[in-house]
Amino acid sequence: MKNDVPWxxxxxxxxxxxxxxxxxxxxEAELVQMLAVIDDRxxxxxxxxxxxxxxxxxxxxxxxxxxxxxxxxxxDDKLMILFTKPKTEAGKGYLRLDKNLFxxxxxxxxxxxRTERERIGGTSSNRQDFDxxxxxxxxxxxxxxxxxxxxxxAHHLALTAKADADVAYPLVDLWLDVAxxxxxxxxxxxxxxxxxxxxxxxxxxxxxSESKKADVYFPGEIRIYDxxxxxxxxxxxxxxxxxxxxxxxxxxxxxxxxxxx
Amino acid sequence: xxxxxxxxIHLGVQSLRAHRTKSLIVGxxxxxxxxxxxxxxxxxxxxxxxxxxxxVESIAGDVQVYAKDAKDSLALFGGMGFGTEDIGEIDPxxxxxxxxxxxxxxxGVVPMGIANAAVSSPGDxxxxxxxxxxxxxxxxxxxxxxxxERVRTIARVLQDQLAKQAAVATTENNGAGEVLTRALxxxxxxxxxxxxxxxxDWLDTKLAPLGEQGNTFYLRLVGxxxxxxxxxxKRIKIVEGEFVPEGTRGVLVGKxxxxxxxxxxxAMHLDTVDNELKKGNVxxxxxxxxxxxxKAKRAASRLAxxxxxxxxxxxxxxxxxxxGKPPGDLAALLQDFLVLDDANFARRYRLFYDVIAPRVQLxxxxxxxTITLTSFTKSGYVRSINxxxxxxxxxxxxxxxxxASALSLTDLMTFRELYGRRTAALDAELxxxxxxxxxxxxxxxDAEAALFGGSDAVEVKAVQEAVAEVAxxxxxxxxxxxxxxxxxxxxxxxxxxxxxxxPARAMATQRAIAAAVEPLGLQxxxxxxxxxxxxxxxxxxxxxLLGAIFLLFVVTTVILNNSLVMATxxxxxxxxxxxxxxxxxxxxxxxxxxxxATLGVLAGLVGALxxxxxxxxxxxxxxxxxxxxxxxxxxxxxxxxxxxxxxxxAGLVATLxxxxxxxxxxxxxxxxxxxVVAMQxxx
Numbered sequence: 001m002k003n004d005v006p007w008x009x010x011x012x013x014x015x016x017x018x019x020x021x022x023x024x025x026x027x028e029a030e031l032v033q034m035l036a037v038i039d040d041r042x043x044x045x046x047x048x049x050x051x052x053x054x055x056x057x058x059x060x061x062x063x064x065x066x067x068x069x070x071x072x073x074x075x076d077d078k079l080m081i082l083f084t085k086p087k088t089e090a091g092k093g094y095l096r097l098d099k100n101l102f103x104x105x106x107x108x109x110x111x112x113x114r115t116e117r118e119r120i121g122g123t124s125s126n127r128q129d130f131d132x133x134x135x136x137x138x139x140x141x142x143x144x145x146x147x148x149x150x151x152x153x154a155h156h157l158a159l160t161a162k163a164d165a166d167v168a169y170p171l172v173d174l175w176l177d178v179a180x181x182x183x184x185x186x187x188x189x190x191x192x193x194x195x196x197x198x199x200x201x202x203x204x205x206x207x208x209s210e211s212k213k214a215d216v217y218f219p220g221e222i223r224i225y226d227x228x229x230x231x232x233x234x235x236x237x238x239x240x241x242x243x244x245x246x247x248x249x250x251x252x253x254x255x256x257x258x259x260x261x
Numbered sequence: 262x263x264x265x266x267x268x269x270i271h272l273g274v275q276s277l278r279a280h281r282t283k284s285l286i287v288g289x290x291x292x293x294x295x296x297x298x299x300x301x302x303x304x305x306x307x308x309x310x311x312x313x314x315x316x317v318e319s320i321a322g323d324v325q326v327y328a329k330d331a332k333d334s335l336a337l338f339g340g341m342g343f344g345t346e347d348i349g350e351i352d353p354x355x356x357x358x359x360x361x362x363x364x365x366x367x368x369g370v371v372p373m374g375i376a377n378a379a380v381s382s383p384g385d386x387x388x389x390x391x392x393x394x395x396x397x398x399x400x401x402x403x404x405x406x407x408x409x410e411r412v413r414t415i416a417r418v419l420q421d422q423l424a425k426q427a428a429v430a431t432t433e434n435n436g437a438g439e440v441l442t443r444a445l446x447x448x449x450x451x452x453x454x455x456x457x458x459x460x461x462d463w464l465d466t467k468l469a470p471l472g473e474q475g476n477t478f479y480l481r482l483v484g485x486x487x488x489x490x491x492x493x494x495k496r497i498k499i500v501e502g503e504f505v506p507e508g509t510r511g512v513l514v515g516k517x518x519x520x521x522x523x524x525x526x527x528a529m530h531l532d533t534v535d536n537e538l539k540k541g542n543v544x545x546x547x548x549x550x551x552x553x554x555x556k557a558k559r560a561a562s563r564l565a566x567x568x569x570x571x572x573x574x575x576x577x578x579x580x581x582x583x584x585g586k587p588p589g590d591l592a593a594l595l596q597d598f599l600v601l602d603d604a605n606f607a608r609r610y611r612l613f614y615d616v617i618a619p620r621v622q623l624x625x626x627x628x629x630x631t632i633t634l635t636s637f638t639k640s641g642y643v644r645s646i647n648x649x650x651x652x653x654x655x656x657x658x659x660x661x662x663x664x665a666s667a668l669s670l671t672d673l674m675t676f677r678e679l680y681g682r683r684t685a686a687l688d689a690e691l692x693x694x695x696x697x698x699x700x701x702x703x704x705x706x707d708a709e710a711a712l713f714g715g716s717d718a719v720e721v722k723a724v725q726e727a728v729a730e731v732a733x734x735x736x737x738x739x740x741x742x743x744x745x746x747x748x749x750x751x752x753x754x755x756x757x758x759x760x761x762x763x764p765a766r767a768m769a770t771q772r773a774i775a776a777a778v779e780p781l782g783l784q785x786x787x788x789x790x791x792x793x794x795x796x797x798x799x800x801x802x803x804x805x806l807l808g809a810i811f812l813l814f815v816v817t818t819v820i821l822n823n824s825l826v827m828a829t830x831x832x833x834x835x836x837x838x839x840x841x842x843x844x845x846x847x848x849x850x851x852x853x854x855x856x857x858a859t860l861g862v863l864a865g866l867v868g869a870l871x872x873x874x875x876x877x878x879x880x881x882x883x884x885x886x887x888x889x890x891x892x893x894x895x896x897x898x899x900x901x902x903x904x905x906x907x908x909x910x911a912g913l914v915a916t917l918x919x920x921x922x923x924x925x926x927x928x929x930x931x932x933x934x935x936x937v938v939a940m941q942x943x944x
Contacts, residue, residue: 053698053700062641062683064642067694082731085690087690090733090734099470107645108633108645112381113469149713150713151717152713152717180719182721185709204721205723206723207723208723220720221700223703230705233705237700
């Protein structure tokens with residue numbers, strides 16, 4: 001089931017990926033403050049619901065794609081992913097309750113428990129993908145240079161993990177859009193400095209949250225390129241986002257089972 | 262000319278008699294060489310025949326036919342790499358069957374496909390909770406009570422483990438202690454009676470993560486026309502259950518593989534010890550057996566909750582009586598029970614199988630169970646299907662070899678689903694999905710220019726859309742377990758296994774098959790080339806034996822050569838005299854070679870006769886196969902070698918060739934002897 005996992009990770013990235021305001025003065029103190037703001041802006045206290053198109057290319061294998069409906073409730077750490085397309089995948093889904101992740105396959109009518117370790121092992125996703133953004137808490141930022149990505153002006157930041165931080169990537173490079181403050185590009189690196197994966201955020205969605213009384217930013221498109229297994233890449237396109245409260249019954253095994261009956 | 266030959270014979274026989282000691286030494290060496298060559302060839306031939314019987318007649322066939330443009334080589338038993346090999350397809354199969362069946366010496370053609378599937382087995386706690394949920398849903402109060410008790414027993418074991426961990430390390434348990442205390446409390450189980458669903462959800466999300474993870478094991482499946490297979494490969498016997506009925510989905514699993522890889526750990530380790538003792542080993546001082554027993558002890562804690570609650574008093578009393586202690590905590594008693602030595606093993610092993618084994622599930626599934634097979638299909642997607650286990654098979658003569666029963670058999674329809682071809686319908690659906698999403702392909706190299714080069718500002722879209730009620734197309738649930746056999750036979754397969762009538766003509770038949778299927782884009786390989794590591798292993802063993810025979814040749818030649826040189830030097834005077842009375846150099850050369858050839862024939866016959874006697878004895882006694890892999894090569898637990906006329910002829914020829922070859926140098930020395938030197942030497 002490893003094939004399913006990157007999508008799960010990717011969709012969560014879509015939900016939690018950082019956004020940022022324009023950095024007026026790129027001093028170190030302000031950078032720390034900016035990371036705190038990024039973390040705060042994406043913490044959506046209410047419910048989240050979206051539909052997404054997910055595509056994965058792996059060298060030597062057929063391309064695969066899915067359409068999923070994604071539901072999340074941060075208040076009590078619940079998450080539901082329902083696969084809707086293609087037909088062969090429709091009805092499969094993940095349900096996360098507390099620290100439990102369950103996978104359901106309607107063709108055999110079975111639930112399976114997946115551990116966090118299992119779903120991460122052997123895939124391009126990592127534990128950090130499943131957590132909320134804690135950039136300010138976990139990393140020390142350093143301004144590298146003003147940079148340009150295509151036609152866009154960007155601040156290039158180098159983040160180093162703090163000694164006590166439990167992070168998947170000890171070194172991260174971020175490119176923030178000077179005009180909007182959104183993250184445009186992220187490079188995850190090993191301690192040696194070896195580049196492991198590159199992620200682009202070319203489109204963003206802005207959604208007004210009633211519970212937060214403010215706009216919340218979510219990426220509209222995410223492209224992840226595996227830099228170790230060259231040729232492997234993932235694409236996530238988020239089509240609809242809705243932050244209105246969800247029915248509590250939605251985060252149950254019975255709800256997922258009912259969708260394929 | 263005749264006179265010369267007669268003289269050579271006369272001189273040769275006289276010389277052999279005159280140099281009796283030398284003749285005996287050289288002849289003995291040659292006889293020993295002949296004995297070794299004939300014996301080695303007989304054993305090698307017997308191994309090849311036995312391996313052929315165990316592999317070819319059980320599953321592989323003499324010849325396997327598959328796509329000529331396959332990316333990987335066919336490896337029925339698995340190759341050196343991981344994952345499923347890409348060996349192309351035969352589509353449709355019937356024309357290939359017809360092309361092969363019309364050839365001479367073909368006994369049967371069977372379609373085959375290979376798929377690797379994972380089978381997930383939940384952990385004990387998850388298993389118990391699933392059973393408990395089923396019992397709750399079925400309002401089976403009696404079972405709910407029993408299963409509730411099983412869950413509490415597991416919680417108790419987990420609590421003990423937690424206490425032990427706390428005693429040796431100061432790790433945080435993240436609330437596990439509280440969860441276990443609640444799961445063991447009477448209040449919780451009283452609450453379960455009022456609201457079982459809420460209780461089950463709590464157990465599922467709070468208690469279950471504390472239990473051990475389940476296991477995933479892998480089955481290498483050969484999908485085939487099971488009915489045709491049964492009639493072609495006759496060494497496969499069902500020892501439990503039955504053969505999958507025609508037109509029915511199902512799987513057959515090898516017994517030895519189940520016993521050695523998937524059996525309940527305590528039983529599996531005790532079986533290992535029992536097998537070693539049967540071979541004459543003892544527990545005392547044997548570190549490997551001590552480690553095996555230690556593993557059995559570690560695995561025994563599960564018995565405390567795997568045994569049905571109603572049986573615990575009886576089992577506890579029996580175990581307590583055996584270890585001489587009062588009945589009490591079963592887990593502690595089992596630790597004493599598994600303190601095994603040469604004196605108590607046989608008795609306790611029998612007790613385990615009489616009292617404990619019948620009350621627990623020894624395998625992850627039983628005959629009649631439906632298991633879920635999951636595979637990564639060719640389409641790129643994961644596919645799971647439910648299949649019934651109809652029976653357990655063994656390969657006659659190889660009952661205890663897990664290599665020989667490594668493959669599980671299934672029907673063609675199940676195989677095709679697990680193989681999961683990419684269909685045109687799926688491709689079309691994916692194209693539509695991509696169009697609707699508005700996604701486009703962006704090459705890695707110019708991603709930045711393509712993604713950020715179009716506009717001066719990054720796109721930020723304000724969205725506030727209500728998502729329509731999520732609906733999905735009707736999911737096709739697997740409900741039918743039968744199919745039309747004709748549909749199965751007419752579809753595609755990956756290979757065709759061909760069994761021949763006369764194995765002696767297998768090579769010629771393989772060539773005929775290759776010629777017949779070549780126009781269809783297919784190739785034909787023999788069983789050694791189609792069985793992956795098993796075929797390679799037989800070739801390696803053959804190469805080692807042949808290498809040993811060659812080495813023997815070289816050593817024998819050198820020793821013979823030395824002996825003959827010494828013998829020739831002793832005869833300088835004799836040869837000089839012969840030369841003095843007119844013998845030509847060529848005559849001397851022929852004389853020396855003739856002498857050795859005569860000796861070679863005589864010694865070869867003696868060696869061959871000794872070999873015949875030895876092989877006859879081996880044929881009755883058998884050569885034991887101590888390792889599993891040798892069982893496959895030997896075609897069973899013992900190899901019973903036979904001798905053929907060709908082995909004897911080959912041995913005689915080899916002895917003669919080695920003898921003559923070793924004589925060439927001494928004969929050359931003899932030719933050089935000058936009569937005058939010989940005379941001087943004599944003086």
